[in-house]
Amino acid sequence: MPLCRCWCLESAAKTAALVRASASVTDHTLIYLHSPVNCGMNIQYREATPRDIPELARIRATEWQSEEYWVRRISGYLNCELHPQEALLPRIIYVATDADKTVAFIAGHLSRRLQCEGELQWINVMLHYRGRGIAESLLKQLANWFIERHAFRICVNGSGPFYLKHDAKELNKHWMIWDDIRQLVNSD
Numbered sequence: 001m002p003l004c005r006c007w008c009l010e011s012a013a014k015t016a017a018l019v020r021a022s023a024s025v026t027d028h029t030l031i032y033l034h035s036p037v038n039c040g041m042n043i044q045y046r047e048a049t050p051r052d053i054p055e056l057a058r059i060r061a062t063e064w065q066s067e068e069y070w071v072r073r074i075s076g077y078l079n080c081e082l083h084p085q086e087a088l089l090p091r092i093i094y095v096a097t098d099a100d101k102t103v104a105f106i107a108g109h110l111s112r113r114l115q116c117e118g119e120l121q122w123i124n125v126m127l128h129y130r131g132r133g134i135a136e137s138l139l140k141q142l143a144n145w146f147i148e149r150h151a152f153r154i155c156v157n158g159s160g161p162f163y164l165k166h167d168a169k170e171l172n173k174h175w176m177i178w179d180d181i182r183q184l185v186n187s188d
């Protein structure tokens with residue numbers, strides 16, 4: 001698949017005014033608007049609502065487990081009924097859509113795990129949308145959400161070239177960490 005950075009980020013004006021401190025997500029909140037240049041995509045970013053859960057479950061289930069499993073996990077997470085270890089209540093899911101089709105999402109929450117202040121819970125981009133910077137945009141939106149809540153030391157379970165590219169460091173065999181997620185946002 002050709003790498004195709006095919007949109008311009010409109011002014012990152014934004015998350016500050018749009019993101020709510022509460023974990024309840026009931027509004028469709030448009031975060032960034034990307035303008036397609038040459039690949040026919042119109043990727044938009046917004047906060048997830050409960051109506052997104054079936055699509056998010058479908059995306060997760062392409063990697064592991066069943067859609068039913070992920071509907072339970074994601075709805076429990078979003079409704080603050082299921083909690084990752086040492087999670088605090090504030091949490092967020094952002095989705096990326098292409099012409100109303102959900103193509104990617106990221107989830108994160110405040111946390112005390114591993115002496116961190118936040119945790120990246122899930123990030124997934126549908127296969128045919130990879131390599132276009134969608135995960136990077138979602139990661140930066142989540143980073144801004146953390147920064148607004150003064151959460152700078154962020155951990156993520158797992159490893160991989162995507163996290164390495166964005167300067168996460170290996171904490172141990174299972175975890176990577178951003179000592180200061182502000183660097184990720186300031187690196188542009």
Ligand SMILES: CC(C)(COP(=O)(O)OP(=O)(O)OC[C@H]1O[C@@H](n2cnc3c(N)ncnc32)[C@H](O)[C@@H]1OP(=O)(O)O)[C@@H](O)C(=O)NCCC(=O)NCCS
Nearest residue numbers: 123124125129130131132133134135136159160161162165
């Ligand atoms: C990891 C993932 C979220 C990246 O999404 P994406 O939208 O393709 O990511 P971006 O386009 O923003 O960034 C791509 C970068 O990630 C890195 N990357 C991601 N997957 C990679 C892979 N399989 N091999 C090598 N590099 C990879 C590369 O550094 C690439 O940089 P480049 O564009 O300069 O080559 C996506 O591949 C995915 O959903 N994977 C399955 C779920 C998963 O593994 N989630 C946990 C992340 S480890």
